[in-house]
Amino acid sequence: MDESVFFLSKEEKVARYRELNRTAFPGQTVFAGSSLMEMFPVEELVAETHPEKTVYNRGISGYVTDELMAVLDVCILDLKPSKLFINIGTNDLSNPDVTVPSLMEKYDRLLTRVQEALPDLQLFLLAYYPINELAAPDDEMRRVLSIRTNARLDEANEAVQVLASKHGATYLDLNAPLRDKTGRLKAEWTYEGMHIKEEGYRAIFPLLEPYL
Numbered sequence: 001m002d003e004s005v006f007f008l009s010k011e012e013k014v015a016r017y018r019e020l021n022r023t024a025f026p027g028q029t030v031f032a033g034s035s036l037m038e039m040f041p042v043e044e045l046v047a048e049t050h051p052e053k054t055v056y057n058r059g060i061s062g063y064v065t066d067e068l069m070a071v072l073d074v075c076i077l078d079l080k081p082s083k084l085f086i087n088i089g090t091n092d093l094s095n096p097d098v099t100v101p102s103l104m105e106k107y108d109r110l111l112t113r114v115q116e117a118l119p120d121l122q123l124f125l126l127a128y129y130p131i132n133e134l135a136a137p138d139d140e141m142r143r144v145l146s147i148r149t150n151a152r153l154d155e156a157n158e159a160v161q162v163l164a165s166k167h168g169a170t171y172l173d174l175n176a177p178l179r180d181k182t183g184r185l186k187a188e189w190t191y192e193g194m195h196i197k198e199e200g201y202r203a204i205f206p207l208l209e210p211y212l
Contacts, residue, residue, distance in 0.1 A: 029081060090148065
């Protein structure tokens, strides 16, 4: 993606997506979530491998579940997608006051609202990606990753699987290529222990590809 776009404010990104939606084709595939989705160059990867397909990435960096709920129209509903790939909640899990059950309650409400508006939607819930606290460059990131641990993410992924079953959705775990021998996010594929470089996304794209 254009890196200058990534550094827009959340409000600016919503406004940009709202404008882009005016000329978007309904019935396509949408990707929604926070920075780990926004940074996924899925539009470019699909254009390279399946130019006949149209996908829209509506991820917004920094979003928690409540923020996505507030702009479901712009990020999902206005596009009237036939397929939705979603990964939201990792920023919630960086807050020590948020429990996995409380996050799943919000995620459940969000998915219910989406399915009420789009009853024929094919829904895919992506597993939360691993982290690597050893790759954190400073105390602040080490603090964040002491909360958003792999154990906490694993617990959340088990809950996402249950949520997927409840909503008749497909749970997609793309994490195998990202993990090192210890189960952490590969250090060479992360900027600071949390966000993933393009090489990492390219490694997981073949696992996603069959579902497009």
